Amino acid sequence: MNEPTDTIKSHAPLRPSGIKPETCMACGTCSAGCPITGMEGFDPRKIVRMVLENRDQELIDSKLPWLCTMCGKCEHACPMGINIINIIRDIRGQVDRDKVPGQIHKGVELCLETGNNIGLPGEDFTFIIGDVAEEMAEEEGFEDFVPPIDKKGASLLHTLHNKLVNTQNEDLVHWWKIFHAAKEDFTMTSENWEGVNWGLFSGDDEAMKIIVGRIVDHMDTLRIEHLMYPE
């Protein structure tokens, strides 16, 4: 029998040790470590087994890859070092984009279109930042705080988690306060300010690269030397 070549087994990146999934001993240590083994048919050992049997389409059509939090406890425990998380992400990447559950791909699409995962218009972003900063400047010690946006030659780029300009405005100030106290020369950006890259979760390398590329562009355009990893 000819082995199919374009399978999850063949293209899910291996772990740094280079160990192939074929070395699986079916010991089940992965499943013992996984907190959701048995839930809705989820079982990392079985998923590896299905990959070895080239049952790719079954996995792609199931909701199994989306139940996993990709926490890596399974592969951390795996005595062979099999690439279970990369297998999960590879399956996710092969699902038709309109069948990706919930907000994961919708967020990626919005980010590509608008520069952030929630599609927040620029004027709303500027308003929220200004409003929260004004309130913060009423606190002792932060009276002269002005939120830096698109500051050329700043030392540090600070991207934002979309939650902070959505449902958790009150959490915007923590880093601003730390930067202010540390006299850090930081800046945020008015466009493409998103710090979170859901292409990682949706298995979409193309989108992920575009979104990372925007950070590189900010650093070049604004001549910023340092980046704060957003997550």
Added chain:
Amino acid sequence: MATRSGLEKWFPEFFEKHKAFTVFDLLVTYISSGRITLDKNLFTMKIAYHDPCNYGRKSEEKFGHGYYEEPRWILSQFVSNWVDLYPAGANGYCCGGGGGTMLTPYKEVRSHYSRKKIEQIKRVNPELIVLPCHSCHGQIKQALAENNMDIPVKYLWEIVAEALIMD
């Protein structure tokens, strides 16, 4: 983590011109160099620290370094009574909100997932939970509420900001 792995994979030249820092790198630098000073009398209650998978196991796997020591060093600079959940570090349990699952409709599985974290928290019975991840923050808050547990959850940088001593 997505940004860092994306930069390393597709824009390796980025690191020739730029330096990049995690939230821990920045906090450790600011505190150890004296750029910020923290009030040591503010956080005296029992605080439990939760390791996010992305900064622990996943960073260890992807970048060769898991951020286990740094957050604990930061806590030790101004928090008098912080404790680990057990198991912690590389063997820790995910909160149930990783991998984008907060964005999926599978809420029941998420709740089931978080039972492990809730058990860990109950064993320690802290007055505050501190963590450095937006997903864990949302998921643990939700899980505590579902279990009728009234314990506040804060970001690591949130308690740092609260403890700042301004000149």
